[in-house]
Amino acid sequence: MADRTYVLWLRKNGSVRMHDGIDIGVWPFTDSKGQVSLFPGPLLLSNEGQTVQVTFKNNMNEHTFHFHGIDADTPNDGVPETYPVVDTYTFLTDHAGTYWYHCHANTVLHQQMGMYGPFVVLPADGSNRAWTDGPGFAKQYAWILSEFDSAWRLNNPKPNFAYFNPDYFLINGKDGFDPVSAADTAITCSAGDTVLLRLIHAGYLVAQVSLGGLPFSVVASDGRPLPVPESPQVLEMASGERYDLLLTPTVPGTYPVRVDYLDWYTRAVRGSARTTVTVL
Amino acid sequence: MTESRRIDRRLFLKACALGSGAVAVSASGLLTFASLTTDAGRREGGGPMPRTFSLRAREGSVQTVDGKSLYARGFADDAGSMSVPGPALWAREGEWITIALFNDASQEHGIAIDGVANGPPAPPGGLTSVAFLAPHAGTYVYHDPAGSPLNGALGMYGALIITPVETPDRVWSEGPAFARQHLQVLSELDEGWNVSSGLKAPVDTGTYRPNYFFFNGRGFPDSDTDPNVHIRGSVGETILIRWANAGLVPHSLHTHGYHFRIVQRDGRPEAAFREKDNVPVYPGRTIDVLVTFDQPGLYPIHDHILMANTGNGVYPQGIMGMFEVV
Numbered sequence: 001m002a003d004r005t006y007v008l009w010l011r012k013n014g015s016v017r018m019h020d021g022i023d024i025g026v027w028p029f030t031d032s033k034g035q036v037s038l039f040p041g042p043l044l045l046s047n048e049g050q051t052v053q054v055t056f057k058n059n060m061n062e063h064t065f066h067f068h069g070i071d072a073d074t075p076n077d078g079v080p081e082t083y084p085v086v087d088t089y090t091f092l093t094d095h096a097g098t099y100w101y102h103c104h105a106n107t108v109l110h111q112q113m114g115m116y117g118p119f120v121v122l123p124a125d126g127s128n129r130a131w132t133d134g135p136g137f138a139k140q141y142a143w144i145l146s147e148f149d150s151a152w153r154l155n156n157p158k159p160n161f162a163y164f165n166p167d168y169f170l171i172n173g174k175d176g177f178d179p180v181s182a183a184d185t186a187i188t189c190s191a192g193d194t195v196l197l198r199l200i201h202a203g204y205l206v207a208q209v210s211l212g213g214l215p216f217s218v219v220a221s222d223g224r225p226l227p228v229p230e231s232p233q234v235l236e237m238a239s240g241e242r243y244d245l246l247l248t249p250t251v252p253g254t255y256p257v258r259v260d261y262l263d264w265y266t267r268a269v270r271g272s273a274r275t276t277v278t279v280l
Numbered sequence: 281m282t283e284s285r286r287i288d289r290r291l292f293l294k295a296c297a298l299g300s301g302a303v304a305v306s307a308s309g310l311l312t313f314a315s316l317t318t319d320a321g322r323r324e325g326g327g328p329m330p331r332t333f334s335l336r337a338r339e340g341s342v343q344t345v346d347g348k349s350l351y352a353r354g355f356a357d358d359a360g361s362m363s364v365p366g367p368a369l370w371a372r373e374g375e376w377i378t379i380a381l382f383n384d385a386s387q388e389h390g391i392a393i394d395g396v397a398n399g400p401p402a403p404p405g406g407l408t409s410v411a412f413l414a415p416h417a418g419t420y421v422y423h424d425p426a427g428s429p430l431n432g433a434l435g436m437y438g439a440l441i442i443t444p445v446e447t448p449d450r451v452w453s454e455g456p457a458f459a460r461q462h463l464q465v466l467s468e469l470d471e472g473w474n475v476s477s478g479l480k481a482p483v484d485t486g487t488y489r490p491n492y493f494f495f496n497g498r499g500f501p502d503s504d505t506d507p508n509v510h511i512r513g514s515v516g517e518t519i520l521i522r523w524a525n526a527g528l529v530p531h532s533l534h535t536h537g538y539h540f541r542i543v544q545r546d547g548r549p550e551a552a553f554r555e556k557d558n559v560p561v562y563p564g565r566t567i568d569v570l571v572t573f574d575q576p577g578l579y580p581i582h583d584h585i586l587m588a589n590t591g592n593g594v595y596p597q598g599i600m601g602m603f604e605v606v
Binding site for chain 2 (some may be wrong): 066068069071073074077079081082083104105108109111112159160161162163164204206220221222223224226227228237238239240241257265268
């Protein structure tokens with residue numbers, strides 16, 4: 001028997017309102033009852049060493065779950081090109097850290113339509129540590145970075161998925177154009193608290209993350225501790241990567257967070273998502 | 281053509297004469313990895329062993345996964361036709377490498393390895409060369425520095441691999457060992473650049489909209505017949521994969537089934553090995569990773585910048601390979 005079981009449903013008629021009042025179509029997952037649409041999908045949690053079972057309730061043989069970074073075996077890996085589509089996935093989570101799940105059928109489109117969510121493996125004892133016996137923290141946040149290309153939702157003209165021209169830039173599915181609209185991604189902590197920030201890149205453009213000048217330490221990536229932590233001013237990350245950051249702000253204030261999404265070829269900033277860190 | 285071939289041959293023979301004569305060369309002057317493991321490590325009397333390659337810059341075409349034939353430029357070995365990427369050049373640390381390039385194409389072309397060697401371009405019908413001491417063991421991109429970035433995007437690139445002298449089964453002389461190694465050259469093309477160039481029309485290189493994406497010059501599933509892209513192995517083995525991005529945009533590679541250890545970047549050992557399942561390889565850069573097969577199965581290895589997991593927008597094509605482990 002699995003130590004943790006999850007049930008997810010899919011709705012293919014969701015939408016998310018952007019800062020300019022435009023509604024963008026998404027295919028959101030829902031809560032375990034199939035009632036409340038969630039975009040990004042619900043946070044799935046386990047402890048290191050636990051076996052997890054996730055069931056896709058209304059799959060209709062069209063979609064899969066790929067648990068990115070979990071290194072599941074082929075039958076539970078969610079790749080239609082390597083194994084027939086299944087509805088139930090079972091796997092061991094043997095390394096604490098930050099992961100994510102997404103549909104791996106026609107991935108280029110289904111991921112863009114929002115079929116993704118965060119997956120966090122806690123230390124074996126479930127404690128507030130970055131990994132088993134790793135550094136401790138007071139609070140943790142997960143931010144999924146991504147973009148929307150509204151033209152990919154049109155039937156006429158039919159989009160060519162080689163050409164990605166995003167017009168909205170997101171943190172946790174919220175348009176980050178306006179830091180107020182992205183308020184529920186904002187970090188609030190007390191001076192001297194250590195915060196663990198889990199960054200997941202579910203978009204397609206290289207992203208640069210900065211925390212308003214607050215220093216941070218990058219302690220893990222892709223579900224593994226870094227052999228040597230790093231403290232860059234700006235963290236650059238690409239599609240599919242995860243980074244775990246520790247920050248211990250000491251000076252009260254509100255710090256502007258900025259995620260710049262860079263053009264694939266020119267590296268010019270194509271758009272930015274903003275939120276804040278408030279230190280009390 | 282005859283005249284130029286003669287010059288080319290003369291330069292080649294001259295370079296060979298510098299050595300002891302122990303260098304095993306194919307008819308084309310290209311060396312394969314297999315030949316590296318058999319010949320002597322050092323020239324009698326000391327000094328670096330010479331290692332000479334003879335390449336040609338040519339025009340031709342590449343075939344896309346959906347059956348288009350597109351105008352391209354690329355490198356050929358002395359005997360063969362143009363290929364994209366160009367021939368993989370294998371040499372050993374400390375060798376004196378000479379790469380002669382004869383220009384069979386109708387534009388000027390040169391050859392360079394960024395940070396290592398940069399030769400002057402040769403006019404059509406002309407010859408150029410670079411000569412340099414083989415750098416630190418690792419993976420490098422060679423490319424045409426003339427007409428950059430257009431010639432690169434049209435196919436003028438390849439990989440140079442430097443192995444340790446005494447320990448070709450290690451990443452560097454005292455570095456980690458591997459059972460087998462696989463070269464995966466990443467690239468892409470913007471069909472519009474190829475079509476315009478074939479018509480001798482100007483290309484605006486300020487805008488690049490790639491629509492075909494390659495592992496060793498082919499998109500999935502065409503690339504699936506390449507044993508360096510569809511990698512077979514056994515549980516317990518550790519293999520080395522050399523990722524060389526010869527394209528103009530980053531590619532973010534994700535492996536299913538296994539994490540990998542980043543052991544080297546741009547021909548320099550990592551001080552400590554990061555264990556990851558996803559890493560960007562930037563244009564002109566290389567990353568060497570070790571993968572230990574700890575479970576059997578069939579697992580994709582693909583670009584998570586998902587536009588590049590398509591061929592002209594069709595999924596799953598482009599940059600995708602497989603691990604097939606028993």
